[in-house]
Amino acid sequence: xxxxxxxxxxxxxxxxxxxxxxxxxxxxxxxxxxxxxxxxxxxxxxxxxxxxxxxxxxxxxxxxxxxxxxxxxxxxxxxxxxxxxxxxxxxxxxxxxxxxxxxxxxxxxxxxxxxxxxxxxxxxxxxxxxxxxxxxxxxxxxxxxxxxxxxxxxxxxxxxxxxxxxxxxxxxxx
Ligand SMILES: CC(C)(COP(=O)(O)OP(=O)(O)OC[C@H]1O[C@@H](n2cnc3c(N)ncnc32)[C@H](O)[C@@H]1OP(=O)(O)O)[C@@H](O)C(=O)NCCC(=O)NCCS
Numbered sequence: 494x495x496x497x498x499x500x501x502x503x504x505x506x507x508x509x510x511x512x513x514x515x516x517x518x519x520x521x522x523x524x525x526x527x528x529x530x531x532x533x534x535x536x537x538x539x540x541x542x543x544x545x546x547x548x549x550x551x552x553x554x555x556x557x558x559x560x561x562x563x564x565x566x567x568x569x570x571x572x573x574x575x576x577x578x579x580x581x582x583x584x585x586x587x588x589x590x591x592x593x594x595x596x597x598x599x600x601x602x603x604x605x606x607x608x609x610x611x612x613x614x615x616x617x618x619x620x621x622x623x624x625x626x627x628x629x630x631x632x633x634x635x636x637x638x639x640x641x642x643x644x645x646x647x648x649x650x651x652x653x654x655x656x657x658x659x660x661x662x663x664x665x666x667x
Pocket of ligand 1: 526527588589590591592595596597598599600601602603623624625628629630631633634635637
């Protein structure tokens with residue numbers, strides 16, 4: 494994209510707490526991403542659960558936009574989200590997805606980095622998640638972030654697929 498002066502602008506993800514007005518976009522991304530998608534009510538339950546539930550969206554904004562840090566979905570489209578629970582010192586990532594049009598542009602990495610970073614500030618020492626054994630993109634992403642495979646959960650998903658359990662020690666800074 495070019496601004497009025499002809500200078501190229503780079504679109505970049507900005508991470509914000511999820512609000513209910515983001516849910517149309519979030520549910521659309523969810524439905525395009527999973528065979529067994531969460532419902533709108535499930536996302537709403539997470540938004541209403543209180544501080545245990547950490548829900549964020551990624552907006553794509555222009556890097557030269559000096560309002561980027563105050564961005565809302567009126568500044569740029571919601572292109573991804575992350576859902577997590579912080580219970581005591583453990584962060585459990587329950588869901589993450591990026592819209593098809595925004596993949597391989599660092600959006601999921603930005604969401605993970607933000608979620609992990611803010612919960613380390615809140616005292617998190619361990620992060621854990623389950624991922625489908627066949628989900629190579631997600632397993633690559635978590636591997637890049639230093640998650641290690643801890644084991645498998647047989648027939649964890651409704652269609653009978655196994656889950657790989659992955660964890661990361663947040664006290665070890667790389
Ligand atoms: C998995 C997913 C969230 C990744 O989102 P993304 O924004 O495209 O990921 P990023 O651009 O931040 O990728 C970061 C790194 O992850 C890895 N990665 C991401 N997508 C990949 C793919 N399709 N194949 C291989 N590696 C991949 C790469 O190492 C990548 O770095 P690189 O682009 O420099 O090579 C996205 O593919 C998605 O929404 N999938 C459907 C939902 C899903 O499976 N969620 C995970 C549930 S456990």
